[in-house]
Amino acid sequence: MDIPKDRFYTKTHEWALPEGDTVLVGITDYAQDALGDVVYVELPEVGRAVEKGEAVAVVESVKTASDIYAPVAGEIVEVNLALEKTPELVNQDPYGEGWIFRLKPRDMGDLDELLDAGGYQEVLESEA
Amino acid sequence: MKKTPLYEAHLRLGGRMVAFAGYLLPLQYTSIVEEHLAVRKEAGVFDVSHMGEFLVRGEEALAFLQWATANDVGRLKVGRAQYSMLPSEKGGVVDDIYLYRLGEREYLMVVNAANIAKDLAHLKALARGFRVEVEDASEETALLALQGPKAASLLQGLTEEDLSQKRKNDVFPARVAGRPARLARTGYTGEDGFELFLAPEDAEAVFLALVEAGAKPAGLGARDTLRLEAGFPLYGHELTEETNPLCTPWAWVVKREKDFWGKEAMLSGACRERLVGLVLEAGIPREGYRVLSGGRPVGRVTSGGYSPLLEKGIALAYVEEGAEGPFQVEVRGRAIPAALSPLPFVPLK
Numbered sequence: 423m424d425i426p427k428d429r430f431y432t433k434t435h436e437w438a439l440p441e442g443d444t445v446l447v448g449i450t451d452y453a454q455d456a457l458g459d460v461v462y463v464e465l466p467e468v469g470r471a472v473e474k475g476e477a478v479a480v481v482e483s484v485k486t487a488s489d490i491y492a493p494v495a496g497e498i499v500e501v502n503l504a505l506e507k508t509p510e511l512v513n514q515d516p517y518g519e520g521w522i523f524r525l526k527p528r529d530m531g532d533l534d535e536l537l538d539a540g541g542y543q544e545v546l547e548s549e550a
Numbered sequence: 551m552k553k554t555p556l557y558e559a560h561l562r563l564g565g566r567m568v569a570f571a572g573y574l575l576p577l578q579y580t581s582i583v584e585e586h587l588a589v590r591k592e593a594g595v596f597d598v599s600h601m602g603e604f605l606v607r608g609e610e611a612l613a614f615l616q617w618a619t620a621n622d623v624g625r626l627k628v629g630r631a632q633y634s635m636l637p638s639e640k641g642g643v644v645d646d647i648y649l650y651r652l653g654e655r656e657y658l659m660v661v662n663a664a665n666i667a668k669d670l671a672h673l674k675a676l677a678r679g680f681r682v683e684v685e686d687a688s689e690e691t692a693l694l695a696l697q698g699p700k701a702a703s704l705l706q707g708l709t710e711e712d713l714s715q716k717r718k719n720d721v722f723p724a725r726v727a728g729r730p731a732r733l734a735r736t737g738y739t740g741e742d743g744f745e746l747f748l749a750p751e752d753a754e755a756v757f758l759a760l761v762e763a764g765a766k767p768a769g770l771g772a773r774d775t776l777r778l779e780a781g782f783p784l785y786g787h788e789l790t791e792e793t794n795p796l797c798t799p800w801a802w803v804v805k806r807e808k809d810f811w812g813k814e815a816m817l818s819g820a821c822r823e824r825l826v827g828l829v830l831e832a833g834i835p836r837e838g839y840r841v842l843s844g845g846r847p848v849g850r851v852t853s854g855g856y857s858p859l860l861e862k863g864i865a866l867a868y869v870e871e872g873a874e875g876p877f878q879v880e881v882r883g884r885a886i887p888a889a890l891s892p893l894p895f896v897p898l899k
Contacts, residue, residue, distance in 0.1 A: 458771070459583040461856045462834050462863070464882070480882065482834040484582040484771060484856045 423546065424451045426517055430493065430533050431542035437517065438493040438525075438536060444500075445533065447493060448521040449481065449512065452546055457483040460512040465501040466523055472498060474532065479522050481512060490522060494532040500524035554599035555692045555750040556757055563767050571663035573600040575770055582771035586858045589739055589776055593698035594768035595760045598745070599753065602666035603691040604673065606657040608682035615657060618676045619649060620795065622805040626651045631719045631734055635795055635803055636669060641816030642791040645669050646783060646800075650721045650734060658721075658732075658747075660693075662785045676811060692753035696760055697743030697768075697776075699899075704763050705744055708756075709733075718742075727759035738773065740780025740898040778864060779857050781827060781893030787837065787852040788825060788866055797821035799893060823849065823868040826877075827895055828888035829857075833881040835865035840880040841888070847880075848873040859896045866893075 425431070429439040435453035439446045454460065464480040472478050477489035478498065501523045505511060512520040527533065537545065552573045560567065565576030575597065578585060588594045606615060615623040621634035628651050636644040645665040650658040661669045666688055673684045696705055706713050711724035711733070721734040729752035737743040748756055761767055774784070783789045783800060794816060795804055806817065826849075828835070835854030840847045849869030857864045865879060865888070878885035 458578060459581050459856075461583070461861075462832070464833065482856075484775060484858075485577070487834065487836065 423455070424517070425539045425543055427539045429517075430536035430538065431545075432491065432493050432536060433545050434491050436490060436493050438533060440530070440533060441524075443530065444524050444526050445494070446521045446524050447490070449490060449516055450542070451516050453488075454513050454516045454520070457481060457486065457488055459484045460509045463502075463505040463509045463512065463522065465503075465505065466498045468498055468501060470498045472496065472525070481509075481522075492525060493536055494525065494527045495529075496525045496527040498523050499526045552600075554597055555753040556597045556599065559754050559757055560597065560767075563761070565767070565769060568770065570770055571600055573663065575600060576767070578769040578771045579767045582769070582775060583858045585766060585768035585772035586775050588766035589698045589741055589768055589772060590859060591699065593696060593700040593704050593743075593765045594772065595757060595765040596695040596697070596768050596773055597693075597753075597757065598695050598773075599692040599750075600663040601693050602661040602663060602669065602686070602688040603693070603747070604659040604661065604670065605685045605687050606659060606673075606682060607655060607685070608680070609655060610681040611655045611657055614677055614680040614682040615649065616808055617680075617811055618673060619647070620804045620810055621649070622808055623649065623651075623657075624808070628653060629721055631721050631736055633803060635789070635800075636672065637795070637804075637810055637812035637816055638791050639812050639815065640791070641794055641812045641814075641819050643785070643789045643793050643795055644672050644791065646785050646789050648736060652721065652732075665785065690750065692748045692750045694746040694748065694753065694757055694760070695737050695739075695743060696746065696765055697737045697739040697741045698765075699742060700764070701741070701743040704760070704765055707763055708759055727756050729756050731756065738780075738782060739776040740782070740894055741776075742899065775855055775858060778853050778855050778866065779859060779895050780898060781866070781895060783866075784853055794819040794821065797823065798825050822871050824871055825852075826867055826869055827891040827893045828865045828867055828877060828879060829860065829891045829895065830863040830865070830879055830881075831887040831889075832863070833884075833886050834863040835867075835879045835881065835888070839865070841867045841869055842878045842880055842885050843869070843873050843875060848877075851879060854879075857895055864891070864895050
């Protein structure tokens with residue numbers, strides 16, 4: 423499974439990529455593969471304040487619905503509207519075009535509590 | 551957990567194995583949507599060896615099956631098959647089945663994997679007093695389903711039997727890829743296709759020959775999305791011991807002019823609900839979600855999922871008799887508009 427080293431990860435299989443004072447959030451290659459064909463993404467409302475670990479989006483595959491959690495506390499500042507028409511981007515490009523929302527963290531320092539690529543790799547190995 | 555004779559082949563083909571009705575079976579090989587579309591547009595092959603097969607034989611096989619099943623077995627000629635149900639004492643459904651007439655006094659009944667033990671006990675109890683033998687041949691039978699518009703041409707390359715002479719619901723012996731088989735022009739996808747009954751030791755060779763000839767291996771995921779799109783019931787969802795089949799779209803199965811077990815209860819039952827097909831404006835309905843109308847719950851989804859052809863969420867749902875639309879389905883607290891749809895959800899041949 424592909425795990426880029428440029429970003430942070432959660433145990434619940436989200437990634438968080440810092441960009442200026444915001445972070446892009448999506449799901450990992452492992453997560454999209456486990457879900458299978460993504461056919462619908464329920465996006466959060468822009469402007470919503472969220473706590474760390476709060477369920478903010480839902481990714482539906484043919485098989486099942488899966489909550490997507492905020493990796494850190496903050497405010498939703500943008501959502502990936504392309505997913506309304508082409509939810510399969512989550513499968514095709516989970517670390518790029520398949521991003522789900524952009525969050526403005528309350529404190530960028532909170533990102534330090536997340537896993538790095540190596541830490542996430544260990545999570546996957548412990549689940550295997 | 552049991553394995554089918556194709557277990558190793560599934561692993562080699564990249565099957566993602568899951569437990570289903572006591573068997574390890576592939577949920578998917580590549581993608582449920584890809585496998586679904588392959589069956590709708592070309593051909594796919596499923597391992598359905600988990601299904602149960604009973605042989606019903608004897609002098610009074612016909613009389614017994616008339617008593618134990620809801621459809622008219624008297625209309626079933628040798629070499630033909632029919633969809634049917636095993637009615638319960640209370641007029642519900644013990645199982646939905648497919649019945650194949652193999653000979654004058656010999657029938658093959660295919661039942662749902664999860665119901666094998668229950669059905670066998672039920673049938674053996676009903677068989678007392680009839681000169682008939684009910685034998686469980688499930689362990690000695692592998693079953694493949696080759697489905698799709700190209701199924702016949704693909705299979706024709708592997709058998710000398712002239713398939714163009716075979717109609718829907720025909721059942722006949724044939725050799726496929728050099729192995730003895732019993733073929734039936736039946737299936738559970740809404741497409742043309744064949745089911746192949748095989749000895750377990752022949753199953754892998756025939757499965758791989760079909761794949762080699764161009765059939766895409768398809769798993770349980772696609773099997774469920776295909777049957778849902780086709781508007782077919784799944785036992786335990788649309789049909790249960792509590793369901794009166796006369797209150798469903800499958801009431802045609804029940805032949806009132808003959809006698810059968812549970813008939814009086816079935817005929818005296820009033821219909822309080824009806825089954826509808828729903829297409830959602832957004833999101834994916836799942837089993838158990840509430841159906842709303844005028845702001846109040848009027849029903850529940852019994853099967854829900856994604857239609858790869860419509861690219862929308864679809865559901866089979868029971869709603870109160872008399873409940874008028876417009877309907878909504880409650881998805882995570884939101885009432886999503888859901889349009890009534892005829893069944894099947896998509897045009898099928």
